Amino acid sequence: MKTYLECIPCFMKQALKAGKITTCDETKIKELLDHVGSMVKEIDLEDIPPEIGAKIYKKIHEITGVKDPYEEIKQSNIKEALKLYPELKEIVKKSKDPLLTAVKIAIAGNVIDLGVNKEFNITKDVKKILKQDFAICDFNEFKEKFEIAKSILYLGDNSGEGVFDRILIETMNKPVTYVVRDIPIINDITFKEVGVIGIDKVVTEVISSGTTAPATVLNLCNEEFIKRFDEAEMVISKGQGNYEGLSEVKRSIFFLLKVKCSVIADHIGVSEDDIVLKAINLRA
Amino acid sequence: MKTYLECIPCFMKQALKAGKITTCDETKIKELLDHVGSMVKEIDLEDIPPEIGAKIYKKIHEITGVKDPYEEIKQSNIKEALKLYPELKEIVKKSKDPLLTAVKIAIAGNVIDLGVNKEFNITKDVKKILKQDFAICDFNEFKEKFEIAKSILYLGDNSGEGVFDRILIETMNKPVTYVVRDIPIINDITFKEVGVIGIDKVVTEVISSGTTAPATVLNLCNEEFIKRFDEAEMVISKGQGNYEGLSEVKRSIFFLLKVKCSVIADHIGVSEDDIVLKAINLRA
Numbered sequence: 001m002k003t004y005l006e007c008i009p010c011f012m013k014q015a016l017k018a019g020k021i022t023t024c025d026e027t028k029i030k031e032l033l034d035h036v037g038s039m040v041k042e043i044d045l046e047d048i049p050p051e052i053g054a055k056i057y058k059k060i061h062e063i064t065g066v067k068d069p070y071e072e073i074k075q076s077n078i079k080e081a082l083k084l085y086p087e088l089k090e091i092v093k094k095s096k097d098p099l100l101t102a103v104k105i106a107i108a109g110n111v112i113d114l115g116v117n118k119e120f121n122i123t124k125d126v127k128k129i130l131k132q133d134f135a136i137c138d139f140n141e142f143k144e145k146f147e148i149a150k151s152i153l154y155l156g157d158n159s160g161e162g163v164f165d166r167i168l169i170e171t172m173n174k175p176v177t178y179v180v181r182d183i184p185i186i187n188d189i190t191f192k193e194v195g196v197i198g199i200d201k202v203v204t205e206v207i208s209s210g211t212t213a214p215a216t217v218l219n220l221c222n223e224e225f226i227k228r229f230d231e232a233e234m235v236i237s238k239g240q241g242n243y244e245g246l247s248e249v250k251r252s253i254f255f256l257l258k259v260k261c262s263v264i265a266d267h268i269g270v271s272e273d274d275i276v277l278k279a280i281n282l283r284a
Numbered sequence: 285m286k287t288y289l290e291c292i293p294c295f296m297k298q299a300l301k302a303g304k305i306t307t308c309d310e311t312k313i314k315e316l317l318d319h320v321g322s323m324v325k326e327i328d329l330e331d332i333p334p335e336i337g338a339k340i341y342k343k344i345h346e347i348t349g350v351k352d353p354y355e356e357i358k359q360s361n362i363k364e365a366l367k368l369y370p371e372l373k374e375i376v377k378k379s380k381d382p383l384l385t386a387v388k389i390a391i392a393g394n395v396i397d398l399g400v401n402k403e404f405n406i407t408k409d410v411k412k413i414l415k416q417d418f419a420i421c422d423f424n425e426f427k428e429k430f431e432i433a434k435s436i437l438y439l440g441d442n443s444g445e446g447v448f449d450r451i452l453i454e455t456m457n458k459p460v461t462y463v464v465r466d467i468p469i470i471n472d473i474t475f476k477e478v479g480v481i482g483i484d485k486v487v488t489e490v491i492s493s494g495t496t497a498p499a500t501v502l503n504l505c506n507e508e509f510i511k512r513f514d515e516a517e518m519v520i521s522k523g524q525g526n527y528e529g530l531s532e533v534k535r536s537i538f539f540l541l542k543v544k545c546s547v548i549a550d551h552i553g554v555s556e557d558d559i560v561l562k563a564i565n566l567r568a
Contacts, residue, residue, distance in 0.1 A: 005317065012292060016292065037320075041318035
């Protein structure tokens with residue numbers, strides 16, 4: 001997905017939000033906003049938004065010296081999500097269609113996103129989403145592919161969301177390779193959080209995509225990941241960032257996300273706050 | 285009021301909004317955002333926010349060549365407000381306290397603000413506000429000053445809002461000098477709109493403050509206005525922009541506004557969407 005004009009004030013707002021989480025020093029946050037402001041003229045509207053996000057968060061690290069400002073928040077989100085785990089597992093177990101229910105739970109976990117300008121309440125939002133209808137639901141296509149696929153490449157997104165991914169992965173009960181970000185960026189999942197959640201115990205392998213962006217942006221990924229991505233039988237992509245990074249890629253992908261901004265809503269053709277299971281390039 | 289870090293993404297959002305109202309040319313809007321981005325480093329947090337607003341809107345005029353992009357919207361807002369005029373006059377007439385009711389109506393008109401990132405529906409919002417309680421209501425102080433003042437200096441704000449100002453001015457029934465902006469800026473009221481609304485028929489005089497900002501920022505006003513402002517027996521200031529410009533000024537002022545952003549809400553000590561009649565420096 002390209003960058004829209006609407007993304008530009010949003011980058012500035014994200015920088016402010018991240019700056020305030022990282023430091024209390026107003027001068028440093030102003031310095032950060034000065035930098036992001038001067039970066040605007042370098043933005044090409046053909047860029048993928050998370051490519052710009054990568055530059056902004058790199059600047060935060062440079063200015064504040066803090067490598068993982070979201071560390072505490074991530075741990076707190078994971079803790080809250082883990083509390084919901086037994087209840088959600090029970091819901092899947094009792095469900096008429098456990099796979100569909102687990103897909104919805106995995107999407108519900110996508111509310112835990114600190115890269116968008118929206119507040120969230122994990123417990124309340126997840127329960128609300130479980131009652132929500134899909135705006136797009138390519139579940140038949142998902143199920144068809146899932147049944148023939150011998151293994152799945154699963155692109156993780158936010159840290160707390162990983163708990164909900166774990167439920168879907170356990171429900172699928174097939175060999176899964178779970179993909180994380182290479183470095184801490186926003187509240188996205190890395191190797192460290194995978195261990196806390198225990199995803200490593202339920203998948204075949206955890207790998208990094210090599211990206212320094214808050215998304216799977218292929219030109220920022222490493223060769224090994226790109227090979228795995230190209231060869232994967234089935235790709236499940238979680239969240240907005242991965243959608244932004246991969247929406248124009250010419251291979252089959254199943255996007256599972258909660259829509260949290262108007263630009264992405266317009267791009268998909270749904271409304272803000274909708275939940276989506278969208279398949280692309282099914283024949284590729 | 286000083287500029288807060290939160291104002292910076294908001295300037296960018298305002299620039300985008302104004303750019304989209306002014307032109308359909310994405311390249312020109314991007315050029316505008318590039319300029320506003322590079323202006324961020326020149327922002328001193330001690331600046332008054334509308335001083336920066338003045339620079340942004342000047343840049344829009346330079347880039348697009350359009351001097352009054354809000355012209356049609358202003359006329360349409362005035363038309364809608366004028367439709368409400370007879371009904372609102374009747375409400376004042378039947379009211380137990382016509383002056384207080386007219387003050388509330390004048391504040392209700394302050395929803396018609398295109399300089400903030402909030403949508404509005406004139407008819408619906410005005411009727412809602414008429415039922416709303418004040419968060420701050422220094423009406424006793426207002427009434428006391430009003431009763432002894434032989435004349436009033438009334439600082440206008442948005443164009444459509446002028447219709448509601450007219451109702452308060454008619455209710456006060458005292459000599460009023462109505463103050464407008466010097467040039468078209470956002471949807472603020474100028475001499476042109478005053479004529480359409482008929483404010484000129486109910487006041488002693490209409491003058492310009494000389495400001496090129498979307499607010500009464502004294503260091504951007506002309507000498508004649510500053511003299512009138514200093515000597516006025518009673519000053520009524522409408523809206524957020526005028527509050528931002530005058531909140532630290534050392535003379536008595538009655539601020540009438542609808543709070544439309546979190547920064548101003550925090551500064552006043554109220555909540556977003558509150559309505560306020562706030563007096564400052566009553567002994568000065």
